[in-house]
Structures are given as C-alpha cells and as structure tokens.
Amino acid sequence: MGYKLDLTKEELLMVIDALEERKEAPHYDWQGKLMESIDKKIERIYQKPVMTEGEVAAKYREVLAKWPEDKSTGTFLANLEQARLYFAYKVMPC
16 A cells, blocks of 8 residues: 655655655664665655755855855855755755
C-alpha cells in the first residue's frame, strides 16, 4: 500500500534538508536503505537548481554591501541569505 503527499516546493525542500541532515547522523543499515529509496523517489520528481559556491559568495557580498554602516546587521542578513541559498539550491564547488 502506498501513500501520497501533496507538498509545496518549500515543504519538499524541508524534507530534502531533513533527510540530508539525518544521513550525516549515525544510523542502521535498514535506515540507510530507506533514505536511499526516498532520495531516488525525490530525484524523480524534483531536482534543485544548481549554483556554484562562487555565486553564493557573490550573493553574500552583495547583501553585506547593502549595510556598510551596520556590519552586524549586514552579516546577519548575509548569513540568512547564504542559508536560504544552500537550502534552495544544489551548491557545487567552483
């Protein structure tokens, strides 16, 4: 018996993010096989757009540059943008 979910793109990205984080934690073999199965199913329906680390760094600097008088706010906002980009994109080395 199969189950179906109707997820928004952001919800699916959260599932992908949680799965990636879970893969890094210790797990049993059967859990690894389940995670691999889920990965394959997700890949069939959605692939994250690709961005390079250099592009992420450029976006980071762009946000930082908007706050020259308030470095702490600029750094905070730039970090938020960087986290959003890593969440929404498959970030590849330059």
